[in-house]
Amino acid sequence: MLLIHCPYCDETLPEAEFAYAGEAHVARPLDPSSTSDEEWRDFLFIRSNVKGDHFERWRHAHGCGRFFNAVRDTVSDRFLTTYKAGAPRPDLTALKDAAE
Amino acid sequence: MTDFRVPGRGRVDHDRPVKFRFDGETIHGLSGDTVASALLAQGRHLMGRSFKYHRPRGPVAAGSEEPNALIGTSRGRGRFEPNTRATVQEIFPGLKATSQNKYPSLKFDIGAVNDRAYMLFSAGFYYKTFMWPRSFWDRVYEPFIRAAAGLGVSPDKVDPDHYASRNLHTDVLVVGAGPAGLAAARTAAEAGLRVTLVDENAEVGGTLLSEPQAMIGGQAAWDWVAAELAALEALGVRVMTRTTAIGYYHQNMVGLCQKLTDHLETPNPDMPRERLWRVRASQVVLAQGALEKPLVFDGNDRPGVMLAGSAQTFLNRYGVRVGDRAVVVTSHDSAWYAAFDLADAGTRIAAIVDTRVEPRPDLMAEAAARRIKVLAGHTVSGTAGRLRVKSVRVNRVSGGTVGFGRQIDCDCLLMSGGWTPSLHLFSHTKGSLKWNETQNTFLPDHVTEACQIAGAGRGLWGIGAALNDGAAMGAAAARALGREAEVGTTDVGNDRPGTGTSHTELPTDRSAARARAFVDFQNDVTAKDLRLAVREGMRSIEHVKRYTTNGMATDQGKMSNINGLNIAADALGKPAPQVGLTTFRPPYTPTTFGAFAGYHRGTHFEATRKTPIDGWAEENGAVFEPVSQWRRAWYFPRKGESMDDAVLRECRTTRESVGMFDASTLGKIEVVGPDAVEFMNRMYTNPWTKLQPGRARYGLLLGDDGFIRDDGVIGRLSDDRFHVTTTTGGAARVLNMMEDYLQTEWPDLKVWLTSTTEQWATIALNGPNARKLLEPFVEGLDISPEAFPHMAVGECTVAGIPARLFRVSFTGELGFEVNIPARHGRALWETLFAAGQAFDICTYGTETMHVLRAEKGYIIVGQDTDGTVTPQDAGIGWAIGKAKPDFVGKRALQRPDLVAEGRKQLVGLLTADGATRLEEGAQIVLDPKQPVPMKMVGHVTSSYRSVAAGRPIALALLEGGHARMGETVHIPMPHGVVAATVTGTVFHDPEGARLKL
Numbered sequence A: 001m002l003l004i005h006c007p008y009c010d011e012t013l014p015e016a017e018f019a020y021a022g023e024a025h026v027a028r029p030l031d032p033s034s035t036s037d038e039e040w041r042d043f044l045f046i047r048s049n050v051k052g053d054h055f056e057r058w059r060h061a062h063g064c065g066r067f068f069n070a071v072r073d074t075v076s077d078r079f080l081t082t083y084k085a086g087a088p089r090p091d092l093t094a095l096k097d098a099a100e
Numbered sequence B: 001m002t003d004f005r006v007p008g009r010g011r012v013d014h015d016r017p018v019k020f021r022f023d024g025e026t027i028h029g030l031s032g033d034t035v036a037s038a039l040l041a042q043g044r045h046l047m048g049r050s051f052k053y054h055r056p057r058g059p060v061a062a063g064s065e066e067p068n069a070l071i072g073t074s075r076g077r078g079r080f081e082p083n084t085r086a087t088v089q090e091i092f093p094g095l096k097a098t099s100q101n102k103y104p105s106l107k108f109d110i111g112a113v114n115d116r117a118y119m120l121f122s123a124g125f126y127y128k129t130f131m132w133p134r135s136f137w138d139r140v141y142e143p144f145i146r147a148a149a150g151l152g153v154s155p156d157k158v159d160p161d162h163y164a165s166r167n168l169h170t171d172v173l174v175v176g177a178g179p180a181g182l183a184a185a186r187t188a189a190e191a192g193l194r195v196t197l198v199d200e201n202a203e204v205g206g207t208l209l210s211e212p213q214a215m216i217g218g219q220a221a222w223d224w225v226a227a228e229l230a231a232l233e234a235l236g237v238r239v240m241t242r243t244t245a246i247g248y249y250h251q252n253m254v255g256l257c258q259k260l261t262d263h264l265e266t267p268n269p270d271m272p273r274e275r276l277w278r279v280r281a282s283q284v285v286l287a288q289g290a291l292e293k294p295l296v297f298d299g300n301d302r303p304g305v306m307l308a309g310s311a312q313t314f315l316n317r318y319g320v321r322v323g324d325r326a327v328v329v330t331s332h333d334s335a336w337y338a339a340f341d342l343a344d345a346g347t348r349i350a351a352i353v354d355t356r357v358e359p360r361p362d363l364m365a366e367a368a369a370r371r372i373k374v375l376a377g378h379t380v381s382g383t384a385g386r387l388r389v390k391s392v393r394v395n396r397v398s399g400g401t402v403g404f405g406r407q408i409d410c411d412c413l414l415m416s417g418g419w420t421p422s423l424h425l426f427s428h429t430k431g432s433l434k435w436n437e438t439q440n441t442f443l444p445d446h447v448t449e450a451c452q453i454a455g456a457g458r459g460l461w462g463i464g465a466a467l468n469d470g471a472a473m474g475a476a477a478a479r480a481l482g483r484e485a486e487v488g489t490t491d492v493g494n495d496r497p498g499t500g501t502s503h504t505e506l507p508t509d510r511s512a513a514r515a516r517a518f519v520d521f522q523n524d525v526t527a528k529d530l531r532l533a534v535r536e537g538m539r540s541i542e543h544v545k546r547y548t549t550n551g552m553a554t555d556q557g558k559m560s561n562i563n564g565l566n567i568a569a570d571a572l573g574k575p576a577p578q579v580g581l582t583t584f585r586p587p588y589t590p591t592t593f594g595a596f597a598g599y600h601r602g603t604h605f606e607a608t609r610k611t612p613i614d615g616w617a618e619e620n621g622a623v624f625e626p627v628s629q630w631r632r633a634w635y636f637p638r639k640g641e642s643m644d645d646a647v648l649r650e651c652r653t654t655r656e657s658v659g660m661f662d663a664s665t666l667g668k669i670e671v672v673g674p675d676a677v678e679f680m681n682r683m684y685t686n687p688w689t690k691l692q693p694g695r696a697r698y699g700l701l702l703g704d705d706g707f708i709r710d711d712g713v714i715g716r717l718s719d720d721r722f723h724v725t726t727t728t729g730g731a732a733r734v735l736n737m738m739e740d741y742l743q744t745e746w747p748d749l750k751v752w753l754t755s756t757t758e759q760w761a762t763i764a765l766n767g768p769n770a771r772k773l774l775e776p777f778v779e780g781l782d783i784s785p786e787a788f789p790h791m792a793v794g795e796c797t798v799a800g801i802p803a804r805l806f807r808v809s810f811t812g813e814l815g816f817e818v819n820i821p822a823r824h825g826r827a828l829w830e831t832l833f834a835a836g837q838a839f840d841i842c843t844y845g846t847e848t849m850h851v852l853r854a855e856k857g858y859i860i861v862g863q864d865t866d867g868t869v870t871p872q873d874a875g876i877g878w879a880i881g882k883a884k885p886d887f888v889g890k891r892a893l894q895r896p897d898l899v900a901e902g903r904k905q906l907v908g909l910l911t912a913d914g915a916t917r918l919e920e921g922a923q924i925v926l927d928p929k930q931p932v933p934m935k936m937v938g939h940v941t942s943s944y945r946s947v948a949a950g951r952p953i954a955l956a957l958l959e960g961g962h963a964r965m966g967e968t969v970h971i972p973m974p975h976g977v978v979a980a981t982v983t984g985t986v987f988h989d990p991e992g993a994r995l996k997l
Ligand SMILES: [Zn+2]
Pocket: A006, A007, A008, A009, A010, A060, A063, A064, A065, A066
């Protein structure tokens, strides 16, 4: 069972308190009516499916209820970091250097 | 029967005899025995039959890795367990054990005919043998497979035991309490850390229990163990025996299964049988030791053929000689010591056969001193004996040539192919392994968790090496946690370190094709099977494993994986590290379902949600059905009524007078805030801006893919407050979706969402007399048709209870839904039921609710929709606010596939004969005479007998359905094709006049 750090509660807690919520940084277009069919298809269905560092959303479903973002290595299942919704993508190189 | 017990020897209590039963016979053992050691003490090796060939088998090992000696154990009614390893089950008075895979008896077994027909059961036989002819499947193959499949017999009673679950946080978890684990625990504890030490055995000591000759720091091994245990307890170390680390999960979570009662004659009934521990450790030290490898030669599975180290364990730990006349065959030094110990205890060692040409001189000297014949540079090419080995065939090997075989009589054959580090838990962490050329085995390499590996687990042989490495790793764990740690070295006398070589199959002068040289004893996989798999094209070790089933039995390949790999690599002509090891998966040893289930059984398996009115329904004879987690009243049969009778009566009463329904399970979400109306506009398809406070509207929720997610009636209580209802099963999903959009897409909106499902009890009154019944109880609100029309909402009191009252209908009749605080739900229900007697009121359940709404063509999301249905498909395009610039799902409704011709659309179906009720889920075709497979054009989603329509009615999703009104479609069923006419979805009161009463 993973331990996940909720950036709102600032606590590291068991995975059972959290729910996965898909890839992060897939913003809903501000004016959907102006998007092409292809753009809307990509927004709905096309995901990066990376092997490695994955930006993804989690919800502290059985805690504060907040959605937040995380970077998780899909190979090792290890979290590099978690951060609040709306915050920019963290710099992975700096994070990994710090972890070394 | 000869007694093979050595007086005074071992850790068993020679003064405490214990009687138990094996296959109905009384067996006399000693306190401290396992079933295996007690039977061996009587000279009995035969304990079971093998899985596939039903070959006679005895224990080949002495511990939890045992593949052969599997037994059923009974500890009283309902307490039967199959496939327990006889080498692990401790005996107690009253234990009943039985052998497995035999009929009619262990000594004479009919299934052993499989052994003669073994050519049929070669590698991949599962895939080859049962392929043809097709007609043989039902009558021949399947019954055969069912009879032959599985080990042992399943328990057939509910498990009366209970199982506990616990969490534990510890600084250092040490797995394995042999010399390395004891030393690691001591070092870490002395550094001031909280330490937990676990071992699967009944007592700590590990290999030291089998090596009493060792002198540790001047102390005899067993005295040292006792002193260490006392020291650990004094340091506050939590020591848990009979506790197996079954799995090593992410971030240093280790699962432990602690067995508490299986060894007790009269366990305290309040005590759990087992406890599952979820341990979160800051550091883990794996000190699991190593497992001995069998040698692979023809007849290596006969009862009496055993690992040399295990024979040493039976002697030194249990005081049992495994035979009178032993031959030892080995490629490793360690087996020589087993021979010496047995010789000193009175067993005649007929020969030590070493595959190596030049064994160690000191071992040769010790053998000579005991007058043991040594055959160096020799091989074993076969064994003889039916229920017990009686001789072994040995040959000289020189210059690659195998010489003439000669027979040596024996009653046991002790083998050793060297040792394999126990890497299971380490592998669970995805720690990488590295091939060690000199030891010819995999050793742990890259570590992914906060974990240290100590002792034989990383290829260090001997007690001294294990002790000192354990201390070093305990110190490493302590330092990783910021503690100072002292590491001394301990001198060990009479230590027995050794080396060896590795083999695939032992060389033989006989045809390899006829050899029955077992690699996986539990799944009856031979070396020949592995080579056949490679010849037949299996290249990956994972394919070889699945094709042959090598390593797939309950022992998870503890003894077979490395031999299997070496043989497969040889057959492939590749070095072993290039072929690689198959994955070890948890659990380390078979674990009961009970331990995993813990408290989550019976009514505690899943929460059962009950409404405030549930108790009344139960007292009044309701039949219930589960709806998501809720238990809902399904129908209320009167005496003698069938379900159909009851539902027809409930429907009729509701349409003719008044029916009362518990709608408390409806999901309810309070949407509040200055931007509440804007939020509703964006979430739901409908327009909300112009909906006045005091009015309600049917709300439709889509996903951004344009498909229907949920629906429900939504009331506006004030400018900034909406009372949203959702489907019973959808409440949590809808709230999650609303929160998602609110938090991440529109964080600027000032809106608060609160789940109020369980705050309100909801009573629905439907029928032409609904107002007459309700009106006298309502204060503070005029509910006359003029003042309170259809789709009105208001706050008032009902029978003195504060209420939110909706005028709404899911039946097509005049309807009200009274929401009151949940604690008053039952009281109001009873009040209205009593007053309703004047109108012959009926209570109705979910079935009648379903029929009444289907008669009106009201959809149920999830029944009439399946996640691919748009509002247009469902015929509710009117619920879309077309003027709104955006709402969730709006853009997708313009996607080409969602506006394409021929989409499945919701229609009504009336069977042509006017009497047949269609089956929900039945497939629809246009032409019933077309050849099979037919083209399906849709399916029936809802189907009921309808009083109002006077005939069965159905809803269906049908390709291009809206354009097929009046056409005939066909529903092929097992008993014939049913024809039906496509209609609209409203079967009753199409003008909606009854809503307006
Ligand atoms: Zn939180």
